Amino acid sequence: MRPARLASFAILALCAAAPLVPALASTPRELFQSGNSAYEQGKFQEAADAYEKILAYGFADPRVLYNLANAYFKQGRLGAAILHYERALRLDPSDRDARDNLELARGLIRDRVPETDIPYPVKVLQDFLDALSIELVSVVFLCLYYAAAGIVGALPLVSGEMRRRALGYGAAAAWLCALLAGGALVYRIQDRTAAHAIVMADRVDVLSGPSADNTVLFTVHEGTRLDVRNRRDGWFQVSLPNAMSGWVPAESVEGV
């Protein structure tokens, strides 16, 4: 009787815990396919549910995020769509489709925030780096770093003045390239870890302080991207590229 009772308890515990975990009946791949087929049939909410389940598994694949953003876009939920396009681009900045869709979605939101003026060469460099995935930059940096370190390591083993001099120049060039790649990697890491948030509510009043009785400084609307500068007691201190800043309730925005 005792083992049977234990088995019954185990089954009951499993049944109780079942709703707390993602649908174990489907693998992420099956969910992805079912989401895609629902999307193709115009069932965008159903598709979004399937993609959300995949994310609940911990599969942060940029294609899942991209498709989820598309499903939200088709439902007219611009804030959620922009949020997931941003997340997809963080994982795969080279995805031109996601970049195009994000630009299209941003063109449909109500707020138009002027970007800060960046000199043209810097803008070109930024665009170039933004299009590179952090994995690619990491691999390039590692290769250059190993090349430079290898040349430096070979220097003590080489005899002959000419050889040593040639190796010295090679080591300097390799280190310079490795430094540049390291700088690009740091830029990409900073970009990836920078705190941004998307406005999810229809309209949000940005206040002068982290409580509701503060002065309303300005209002932002769904889909606007904010830079998060500080967090405090359920409030985010946010700013816009044009230096306007204030506090918003944490539940009105979603971090990228």
Place this chain on the structure above:
Amino acid sequence: MHVPAACRRLPILLACLLVAWLWNGEAALAQDIGVRARVDRASVAEGGQVALTVEVSGSSLGEIAPPDVSGITDFDIVGGPMSSNRFQWINGRTSATRSYTYLLRPRRTGSQRIPALGLLVNGRTYRTDPIDVEVLQGGSAGAPGTRPPPPAGGPAVRGGPGRAQGSMRPQPEPEGAPMVRVIADVDARTAYVGQQVTLRVLLDTQTEILNLGMKDTPTFPGFWAEEIKLPENLEMRRVQQGADAYSEYTLMKRALFPTGSGALTIPAMTYQIQVRRRSTDPIESFFFTPTETITRRTDPIAIHVQPLPASSRPDRFSGAVGNFTLAVTADRKESRVNDAIGVKVRVAGEGNLNAVNALPLPDLSDFKQYSPRISSSTSVVGDRLRGEKVWDYVLIPLAPGAQTIPPVIFSFFDARAGTYRSVASPPILIQVARGADGGGGPAGAAMAQSDVRQLRRDIHFIKQAPDGLADRSVPLYRRSWFAVLLLLPVAADLGVFVYARSRNSQRANARQRRERRARSLARRRLREARRRMSPPTARAFYAEVAQALAEYVAAKFDTSAAGLTHERIEELLTLRGAPEEDRGTFHRCLEACDYARFAPTSSGPEEMRRTLLAAEEILVRLERSLSA
């Protein structure tokens, strides 16, 4: 026509006035002017009307201005002023009375006051006494004997949809005033946004109308108003209301289209009407054409406007409300590349098309499309506004072959059915031949090119994952082995550095050891040479001495003895600063050994002993100089 009649009577009037003046003997001055105000009832029900009469009486009235009623704030003036004159001639004294009558409607219940009104008579101001009127809430009130207002409905000849719900409350006329009323009337009290509501303004009268006009230009806020033309000569109809017969005229018709939803109001309109007055004074009737100008005002009409249903609204809804037909025609079915085709899109039907601005023809990729010429016209059929709008397009075919102008879809809201409807034209097939210059098609070298145009924008389609999904939430740089990979070259370089230093150190030690052992090795060779110092072994003796010298230099300079030539030895010794004399001695000794090795017969024991001594000596001297 009355002016000539009045002119004809003017001499008679002047004669009578002359007689009266002569009879009285003096000019009547306005010393006995009396002014008073009265109302026809002391209490009135809420929403009812009270007639206010201001009378000026005196033996001679002269110039009288109408009373200033701007101070009446508790009442709306819904009619008036109606003025009348009365002359009396009693016992040779004349008296005249002029009265002004207004119809007032109280704005609130309770005791309301008509303030003192001022009149200007012969340049002097007179004031009436204020009058209090009790306004009762609901119910009915009024002085007995007041004529009840005519019934609103009744067996009227006039009719029309919505008459019962849209008709106004008839306005009671004060006693003695002519029966004239103006009624505003709509065909529907509820409508959708954009649906036509027809407004009619009717004039019912029992007296002759001499002239009429609107006091203000009518405005219809919240409506798009289109005038429905009336005949130049107003048509009169006879209507019967109870026992009263009226002549009815239509004064105005407007087709009103609500532009927004909610409660809209057609404001009141005020007419000033000049009518022939019934006069009981035979003299006045004889000498004058008694007229008076009265004011009539319609009541505002509330219209409830419903919004168009949003749930089933088609994507291409044009904003038109009504019932329309669509026709698309092309002026030719065959054309050539770059030859223009005229396409006419015509939308017509009952409703207002002025608000329709969307172009009905979609963008066509194989045609160059110019902005259309738009023309519109309206007409009225049975009080309903009919509109027609025509878009004249000019299309230039860009490619040869069978080109199709796709169906044009025009969506509108049918207010009567309460649903959206769409009408579509059939597709039009256009056979496009190559241009006259051979353009159009691969064979044509001069085909006109055009930019590929973006017709509309949408997001890119979803992605597939044929290679499966992968979790990329943890980037490469945050994996633990990435740090290991970063540290690995540093450690390797450090290892190489340590190894190289160790190797160099070992090499340096070996060189020093060999250098230290150079003299002992040379001595050992020289001892061996001394042992062979005899003529039979002269060759071996000299070989040992030469070997001792060469190996000494090789050991001192950490090089191989085999490759040492005289020049190299000279170079090395010079490099270490050996004196020239020692270098010369060293070379002579070495050359002597070389010579004796190849000609042993030429050297005896004495020669060998001197050579040995010279070798020992030079080694001692070199050891001293090189060590220094």
